[in-house]
């Protein structure tokens with residue numbers, strides 16, 4: 466074949482394109498493609514067992530022609546996808562590509578399964594693995610400068626739970642409980658460079674302890690915290706030596722011109738996002754929150770047409786190591802029996 470692209474005839478070019486399309490089709494289906502991609506995307510290949518990265522040598526191939534590595538420190542063998550969401554699945558790179566296109570469109574598990582011609586359980590597990598990988602994005606967030614913080618609450622959702630395991634009587638389910646203890650408390654913060662953070666901090670009211678545990682490690686000393694007038698934020702700011710700007714619930718701006726418009730906007734965007742899924746179990750809510758925050762981040766940084774690829778290349782290389790057993794044994798982020806103690 467003639468590779469002087471500038472001098473190719475239209476017929477030659479057509480043949481060339483067909484040739485490339487065949488190669489691409491094969492690459493999407495080949496069993497060793499994912500491991501090649503993960504290798505290419507990983508800056509420092511480290512041992513999944515002892516986490517050293519300077520004593521790794523190539524050590525043959527698996528039966529699917531996947532490069533195997535050996536850690537000379539602990540003598541363990543591994544492949545590039547060990548402990549990633551692609552480890553030990555039969556899914557191809559093409560399957561994952563289609564999955565992330567569905568995810569970028571916020572399709573339900575059922576619709577994704579139909580589009581992929583896969584079982585609903587397979588797709589559910591794929592989604593949970595991806596959400597676990599996205600949680601790493603939250604753990605890496607740092608906030609600085611002027612930070613708006615506020616919490617919101619959302620009713621506890623028992624979707625997927627057997628009636629007999631519920632911590633309350635079903636007749637009381639008719640209308641959502643108004644009691645604050647029966648709600649999930651989610652703390653949110655956004656800084657002046659649009660770093661965003663949302664985390665479940667328990668049930669019931671916000672407290673300085675909840676703020677401390679969640680936001681404490683994320684905030685540098687000397688920053689400005691902008692909040693409503695709750696005393697929980699006051700104690701937290703004092704403890705961390707933060708400059709505090711509080712805004713009364715009756716006003717939009719305080720006397721220094723600070724508002725909570727960014728964090729309120731983030732919260733209302735989140736409610737728009739989560740309403741697309743028609744009920745998410747509280748067990749999986751943090752995963753959907755992490756997805757939302759990551760989606761907001763790529764909204765700022767990547768053209769919308771490239772969103773599926775961006776999320777795929779981010780998630781595929783994270784060492785998240787969640788097993789099917791973990792997925793089906795997921796627990797609530799707080800003690801729900803205690804939250805509903807007043808019903809017993």
Ligand SMILES: [Zn+2]
Pocket residue numbers: 512513514515516517536537538539540541
């Ligand atoms: Zn090792």
